[in-house]
Amino acid sequence: MARPMTMAEKILAAHAGLDEVEPGQLIECDLDLVLANDVTAPLAIKTVREVSGRVFDPERVILVPDHYVPNKDIKSAEQAKIVRDFAREQGVTHYYEVGCMGVEHALLPEQGVVGAGDLIIGADSHTCTYGALGAFATGVGSTDAGVGMATGKAWFKVPETVKVVVDGTLAPGVTGKDVILHLIGLIGVDGALYQALEFTGSAIEALPMDERLSISNMAIEAGGKAGLIPVDDVTRAYMDGRVERPYTAYQSDPDAAFARVVEIDAADIVPTVAFPHLPSNTRPAAEARHVRIDQAVIGSCTNGRLDDMRQAAAVLRGRTVHPDVRCIVIPATQQVYRQCIEEGLMDVFLDANCAVSTPTCGPCLGGYMGILAAGERAIATTNRNFVGRMGDPTSEVYLSSPAVAAASAVLGHIGLPEDLEPVAAAADAE
Amino acid sequence: MEFKGTVHRYGRDVDTDVIIPARYLNTSDPAELARHCLEDLDAGFVGRVRPGDIIVAEENFGCGSSREHAPIAIKATGVDVVIAKSFARIFYRNAINTGLAIMECPEAVDAIADGDVVRVDADAGTITDETTGQAFTAQPFPPFIREIIEAGGLVPRWKARLAD
Numbered sequence: 001m002a003r004p005m006t007m008a009e010k011i012l013a014a015h016a017g018l019d020e021v022e023p024g025q026l027i028e029c030d031l032d033l034v035l036a037n038d039v040t041a042p043l044a045i046k047t048v049r050e051v052s053g054r055v056f057d058p059e060r061v062i063l064v065p066d067h068y069v070p071n072k073d074i075k076s077a078e079q080a081k082i083v084r085d086f087a088r089e090q091g092v093t094h095y096y097e098v099g100c101m102g103v104e105h106a107l108l109p110e111q112g113v114v115g116a117g118d119l120i121i122g123a124d125s126h127t128c129t130y131g132a133l134g135a136f137a138t139g140v141g142s143t144d145a146g147v148g149m150a151t152g153k154a155w156f157k158v159p160e161t162v163k164v165v166v167d168g169t170l171a172p173g174v175t176g177k178d179v180i181l182h183l184i185g186l187i188g189v190d191g192a193l194y195q196a197l198e199f200t201g202s203a204i205e206a207l208p209m210d211e212r213l214s215i216s217n218m219a220i221e222a223g224g225k226a227g228l229i230p231v232d233d234v235t236r237a238y239m240d241g242r243v244e245r246p247y248t249a250y251q252s253d254p255d256a257a258f259a260r261v262v263e264i265d266a267a268d269i270v271p272t273v274a275f276p277h278l279p280s281n282t283r284p285a286a287e288a289r290h291v292r293i294d295q296a297v298i299g300s301c302t303n304g305r306l307d308d309m310r311q312a313a314a315v316l317r318g319r320t321v322h323p324d325v326r327c328i329v330i331p332a333t334q335q336v337y338r339q340c341i342e343e344g345l346m347d348v349f350l351d352a353n354c355a356v357s358t359p360t361c362g363p364c365l366g367g368y369m370g371i372l373a374a375g376e377r378a379i380a381t382t383n384r385n386f387v388g389r390m391g392d393p394t395s396e397v398y399l400s401s402p403a404v405a406a407a408s409a410v411l412g413h414i415g416l417p418e419d420l421e422p423v424a425a426a427a428d429a430e
Numbered sequence: 431m432e433f434k435g436t437v438h439r440y441g442r443d444v445d446t447d448v449i450i451p452a453r454y455l456n457t458s459d460p461a462e463l464a465r466h467c468l469e470d471l472d473a474g475f476v477g478r479v480r481p482g483d484i485i486v487a488e489e490n491f492g493c494g495s496s497r498e499h500a501p502i503a504i505k506a507t508g509v510d511v512v513i514a515k516s517f518a519r520i521f522y523r524n525a526i527n528t529g530l531a532i533m534e535c536p537e538a539v540d541a542i543a544d545g546d547v548v549r550v551d552a553d554a555g556t557i558t559d560e561t562t563g564q565a566f567t568a569q570p571f572p573p574f575i576r577e578i579i580e581a582g583g584l585v586p587r588w589k590a591r592l593a594d
Contacts, residue, residue, distance in 0.1 A: 026575075043458050046458075052592065076456045079456060079457075122496075123498075125494065125520055140496060140520060140523060141497070141498035143528060143585060144527060147584055157572075189493055190443070190493065193516060193518065193519065223493065225519055365447070365452040365495070366447075366451065366453055384447065384494060386447040387447070387470050
């Protein structure tokens with residue numbers, strides 16, 4: 001009988017061909033999927049060429065140009081072309097061209113490419129997003145990804161697991177984004193360094209998949225190597241009809257050893273904003289009303305999914321963005337974009353004077369499509385607020401949920417949906 | 431490997447966005463990346479740094495994005511080694527994979543001041559502050575990671591393995 005293990009340990013053991021592993025052990029694993037984007041793939045492709053010249057399996061290598069596409073400048077166009085040419089040459093099945101692509105960590109779960117029990121590395125730090133589906137997924141650099149693409153293998157140090165238990169009921173208006181910001185505020189940006197996070201508890205179980213993906217997405221912002229959520233009926237319902245490969249639902253053993261357990265009462269979590277310049281610099285949104293903003297960004301791999309768009313639209317319906325604010329809405333995939341049209345959300349955004357963009361990571365990392373000038377402030381549903389993250393090094397980024405970002409866009413300063421004037425009946429009836 | 435140089439000292443949570451801002455990620459050219467290394471944190475760094483210099487920082491160096499451009503940019507400025515209290519895990523892997531020497535040594539970080547001249551023996555794991563005369567020993571690497579470092583990075587190690 002193997003020793004009791006966490007779900008992270010079980011996934012790693014299974015992919016290393018071992019009955020058991022323990023934290024600290026260095027192992028070599030077979031990978032299910034390896035991914036890279038237009039910023040990281042060119043270096044990974046160089047590595048593939050140096051190691052073997054061929055990808056280990058064209059169906060298990062994923063290339064998603066999403067950071068600087070549609071191409072933002074000539075250099076970006078050259079990088080995207082390297083990725084496109086390589087995908088064609090190697091017959092990579094999961095290459096997503098502009099028009100089909102989306103922000104990678106929204107796109108791949110939506111398309112059923114990633115599934116429970118998978119071991120995935122990606123040359124993008126937010127690869128940890130797929131933990132919400134019960135996969136062990138972690139960000140790496142281009143060399144690790146390139147070697148993974150060429151060999152199908154990667155080395156891992158088995159991480160300890162930090163168990164996060166969120167029990168109780170989240171108040172209305174408190175979302176998965178607030179849960180993860182609250183946690184990062186509690187444990188710090190290196191609170192789970194070299195460790196895996198596992199999110200459990202009745203409040204997590206009650207969350208829809210889109211909000212779970214937001215939580216796992218930001219595990220890296222606590223230094224985490226992965227951010228796993230046990231597979232349950234919500235996970236299965238999401239994967240059914242999407243994931244065509246057989247998948248495996250791993251659960252932590254009841255007597256598995258955790259590095260520590262962080263217990264959070266769901267009732268203690270309020271709509272939360274992370275102030276510059278660290279995601280851990282959190283405060284209740286209600287204490288941020290003095291912060292005037294120039295821009296609001298609603299989108300990204302953290303909050304660019306359909307539920308996020310619905311939550312933003314619910315606030316913006318019948319209202320208009322403050323004249324001093326640019327509000328940029330970026331549905332994260334083509335499917336989310338189309339759904340926004342079909343559900344009338346696009347009309348809400350346009351009526352509110354939002355700019356709506358085709359999918360791209362763009363402004364989140366200060367690439368394009370919403371760069372900040374010196375001294376400007378943005379509220380964003382993205383994941384990082386480091387110095388210079390969205391533009392000039394003297395600009396500032398405040399992180400929040402879609403509802404708080406939408407309310408702030410209308411108010412002209414950070415605030416909550418309940419701060420808004422009720423929508424006039426005439427506008428409602430239209 | 432032995433290194434000796436002047437220390438550029440920084441605080442905790444030095445993220446990869448300040449090591450190399452995303453506005454320069456439309457290229458992978460090391461020399462061009464080096465021209466903008468750390469500019470949002472310390473605009474004078476690129477002008478002051480000399481080949482062989484050493485970066486010393488507190489906890490969680492290299493947090494944030496997985497961009498390998500970060501260790502590449504640092505290495506291309508001529509910095510040979512980064513000493514920190516701890517490294518963010520993706521940066522840790524990227525540094526080893528790309529051949530940028532890193533050392534974890536909280537005691538040395540506490541003692542070393544900006545501008546000190548420091549000598550490092552990466553194989554022995556020793557750090558000597560020649561300005562103050564103090565000596566420290568860094569956390570040793572596990573043998574497996576040592577193999578990658580000694581091979582010159584992950585790619586040379588795999589090439590050797592596939593050639594066997």
